[in-house]
Amino acid sequence: MKEKLQKELKRWEEESVDNTLKRFPERKDEFITSSGIQVKRLYTPIDSDEIDYSKDLGFPGEYPFTRGVQPTQYRGRLWTMRQYSGFATAKETNERFRFLLEQGQTGLSVAFDLPTQIGYDSDHPLAQGEVGKVGVAISSLADMEVLFERIPLDKVSTSMTINAPAAVLLAMYIVVAEKQGVPMEKLRGTIQNDILKEYVARGTYIFPPEPSMRLITDTFSFCSEKMPLWNTISISGYHIREAGSTAVQEVAFTLADGIAYVKAAIDIGLDVDKFASRLSFFFGSASNFLEEVAKFRAARRLWARIMRERFHAEDDDSCRLRFHTQTAGYTLTAQQPDNNVVRVTLQALQAVLGGTQSLHTNSRDEALSLPTEDSVQIALRTQQIIAHETGVGDTIDPLAGSYYIETLTDEIEKRAMEYIEKIDSMGGAPKAIESGFIQREIHNSAYEFQRSVDSGEQVVVGVNKFTVEEEQSFDYLRINPAAEAEQIKRLQDLRKKRDDSKVKKMLENLRSCAEGSVNLMPAILESVKEYATIGEICEVLREVFEEYKAPDIL
Template sequence: MSDENSLKKALSDWEKGPVAKTINRFPEREEEFKTISGIPVKRLYTPLDTQTVDYLQDLGFPGQYPFTRGVQPTMYRGRFWTMRQYSGFATAKETNERFRFLLDQGQTGLSVAFDLPTQIGYDSDNPMSHGEVGKVGVAIDSLADMEVLFDGIPLNKVSTSMTINAPAAVLLAMYIAVAEKQGVPMEKLRGTIQNDILKEYVARGTYIFPPKPSMRLITDIFKFCSENMPLWNTISISGYHIREAGSTAVQELAFTLANGIAYVKAAIEAGLDVDAFASRLSFFFGSHSDFLEEIAKFRAARRLWARIMRERFGARDDKSCRLRFHTQTAGCTLTAQQPDNNIVRVTLQALQAVLGGTNSLHTNSRDEALALPTEESVQIALRTQQIIAYETGVGDTIDPLAGSYYIESLTNEIEECVMKYIEKIDSMGGAPAAIENGYIQSEIHNSAYQFQTAVDAGQRIVVGVNKFIVPEERTIDYLRVDPHVEEEQVARLKKVRETRDNDRVQETLEALKAGAKGDENLVPLILDAVKAYATLGEICDVLRDVFGEYKSPDIL
C-alpha cells in the first residue's frame, strides 16, 4: 500500500482537480449527503478511513470474538439463516393451517403472532378484548388453544419463536405443556420468547405490570431456562419496534443494547452467573431502507455487544458475547400506494440483512400497509428469501462486504455514536431510568417527527408516495378475519371453564399468588396453573392483584 502522505496528497489532488471541475459544470444532487439516520456520507472512502481498524482486534474471524464478521465459523456455508415468517390470526385452528402451509412451502421455523388480548393478558371474553380477538394474531386463552395451535407439528423438530412479552412465562409454560403431551421433554425444545418488556414501555405498548415485577418475571425465566431448557432463547431483545416507532439506526442499537445491559444487570443482581444465562440471550432488529447503513449496523451490533459482555460484565465464555439476531424487514417502509413496489423494498431489505449476517429472517408481505397479508403475498415474501439464498450466491462466502472502506468506516462510526448514547443512558441510571423520565420515548418521537416532515417537504423521497405518483384504484385482495371468530373463541373458552377441574385451578392460582408475594421462582407455579387449564387471563389477574399495573406517562 502506498504510504499515508502520498495517499492524502493524491486524494486532495483528485478533489481539487477532476472533482472540482466536474462539480463546477454539474453540481451534485445534494449539498450534503447523509444516511437515513443522519450520518454524513462522504463522496469517497479510501484506506485513510479504515486506518484505525485492527483486523484481529476489531474484525477477527467468524465465530470468534468480537464476532464482527458473524457468530458462526461457517455462517451460511453451513446452513442458511432460519426463514421464519411471523404469522397468526383468528383462532388456533386457522393459524395451525397457516403454519402447516408455511412448513410445506419450505419455511424452516415457526413464529407465532398472538392477538392483542393474549399479549396483554386478557381472556377473549374480557370486555377490553372486544373487537380485538384474533385480529393481529391468534387468540390463546388456555392450554386447550395451544394444543390445537401445534396439532400435528412435531415440537422436537421445529423451532418456534413467540412474540410474547408481559405474559411470556405463561405462553412458555403452555408450550412446555403441549410438548410434554407430544412426548417431547423441555430440555429438547428450541425456540424463543420475546420477553422484552423494556421496549414495550417505549415502543410497542403491550405492557401489563410495572417495571420491577416485570424484571423479576424475566429473571425468573432466565433462571428456570438455564436449569431446564438449554436450547431455549430466553429473550429477544428487540430494536425492531424501536425503529418502527421512528428511531434512527443508531438509536435502534443504542436503546436496544441499553435494554440488554439492564437485563444482564438484573439477572446478575438476582444471583445468576453471567455465563450461565448470557449465551441464551438473542436480539431482533429491523432492516430499514438505507442499504449500506443497515449492513454496517448489523456488524456494529455484534462487535458492540461482544465488548459490552466482556468488558462490562466480565463474561468469560465466548458464547456469552455472541449477538445472535433475528431480522424483520421494516414494516414502516411499506407503502399503501402501488403496493407491488413493496416486493422490491422487501427484497433489498432482506438482502442487506443477509449481507449483515442475520441468523433468522422475516420478510414482510407487499400488502401489509393495507391489511393482513394473503397467502399469495406471504408466499412471495418467503420466495424472496429463498431466491436470495439459493440463486444469488451471497451466502457462499462469509461477510463479503468486510474490508470495504465505507462499510468498515461506517461500522466504526455507528459503534462510536451508539457508545455515546449508552454512556448518556448510563449517566441517567440505565435504561429503566431513561424510560421512566421519558428520555428514550422523546428521542424516538423527535426522530419520527423529523422523518415525516422531511417526507412531507419532499426532502426524503418515498417512491409512489411523494414522487412518481399515479392515480390508482385499490383493488388488492386482502385477508379479512371473520367477525364470528370472537364469538367462537368465547364459546370455546366457556367450554374449557365448564369442563376442567375448577378446584384444581383455584389451588394452583392460590399457590401462584403466594409465590408472587414472596420470592419463589414463578415459572414452575405458572406451569402448574397452565396444566390445570387455568386461563391466561386468570393467571395474569392473579399477578395484577399482587404486582399492580403499569401506567404509561404519555409524552408528546
C-alpha cells in the same frame, strides 16, 4: 504510503472532481444516512486506517464477532426463514403454519392477538373487537394444543412474540410438547420476553418494571437449568425502529435494554456465563442499504465488548450477539403495494449481508391489512431466491473491508456508545425510560422523518414522487368475522369442562408465590396444566403486582 495517498486524493479532488462540479453540481449539498451520519463522496484506505484487523474485525465465530457469530456462517446452514404469522383462531393459524412448513419455511413464529399479549381472555370486555385480529387468540392450554396440532415440536423451532405474559405462554408450550412426548430440554425456540421496549415503543405491557423484571429473570433462571436450547429473550430493536428511531438509536437503545437485563440477572445471583449465551436479539432492516449492513456489524461488535469489558463474561458464547431480522414495516406503502416486494427484497439482502440468524420478510400488502397467503408466499420466495440463486451466502461477511462499510461500522458503534453512556449516567435504561428520555428521542426522530417525507426531501416512491392515480384493487385477508364468537364459545365451554377446584387451588398457590420471592415458573406451569386461562393467571398477578401506568410523555 498514507501521505502519498492523501496527496493523490487531493489531486483527484482538485483536478477531476472540481472540474466536474463546475459543470454538473451534485444532487444535494450534503448526503446523510438515516442517523444523520454525513456520507463522503469517496472512501479510501485513509478512512479505515485506524482499524486494527484482529482487534476490531477478527474472524467469524470469534470475539468480537464483527464478521459473524458462526465460523462457517451460511456455508454451513442458511439462516432460518421464519415468517411471523398468526390470526383468528388457533385452528386457522395451525393451518397457516402447516402451509408455511410445506412451503419450505424452517421455523415458526407465532403472532398472538392483543388480548393474549396483554393477558386478557378472549371474552374480557377490553378484548372486544381485538380477538384474533393481529394474531392468534390463545386463552388457555386448550388453544395452544390446537395451535401446534400435527406439528412436531422436536423438529421445529418456535419463536413467540410474547412479552408481559411470556412465562405463561412458555409454560403452555412446554406442556403441549410434553403431551407430544417431547421433553423440555429438547425444545428450541424463543420467547420475546422484552418488557423494556414495550414501555418505550410497542405498548403491550401489563405490570410495572420491577415485577416485570422479576418475571424475566425467573424465566432466565428456569431455562438455564431446564431448557438449554431455548432463547430466553429476544431483545428487540425492531419495534424501537418502527416507532421512529434512527439506526444508531436502534442499536443504542436495544443494547441499553440488554445491559439492564444482564444486570438484573446478575443481581439475582445468576452467573453471567450461565445465561448470557441464551440471550438473543431482534432488529429491523430499513431503507438505507449500506447503513443497515454496517448497523448489524456494529451491534455485534459493541455487544461483544460490553459483555466482555463490562460484565466480564469469560465464555465467548456469552459475547455472541445472535439476531433475528424483520424487514421494516414502516417502509411499506399503501400506494402501489407491489413496489413493496422490491423494498423487502433489498432489506432482506441487507440482513443477509449483515449476517442475520433468522429472517422475516414482510408481505407487500401489510400497509393495507394482514397478508394474504399469496403475498406471504412471495415474501418467503424472496428469501429463498436470495439464499439459493444469488450466491451472497457463499462467503462470509462479503462486504467487510469496504472502506465505507468499515468506516460506517465504526461510526455507528461510536455514536451508539455515546447514547449508552448517556443512559448509564441516568441510571440505566429503566430510569431513562421512566424519565421519558428514550421515548422523546425516538419521537423526535419519527417527527423529523415525517416532516422530511412531507417536504419531499426524503423521497418515498409512489407516495411523494412517481405517484399514480390508483384504485385499491387488492384482495386482502379478511379475518373470519365469526372467529371472535367461536373463540369465546370455546373458552366458555372449557371453563365448564375443567376442574374448577383444582384451578382455584393452583391460582391461590400462584398468588402466594407472587407475594413471596420464589421463582414463579413452577406455579405458572401447574396452573396452565389445569387449564387456568391466561386472563385468570394474569389477573392474580395484576392483583399482586398492580398495573403499569404510562408516564405522560409526548
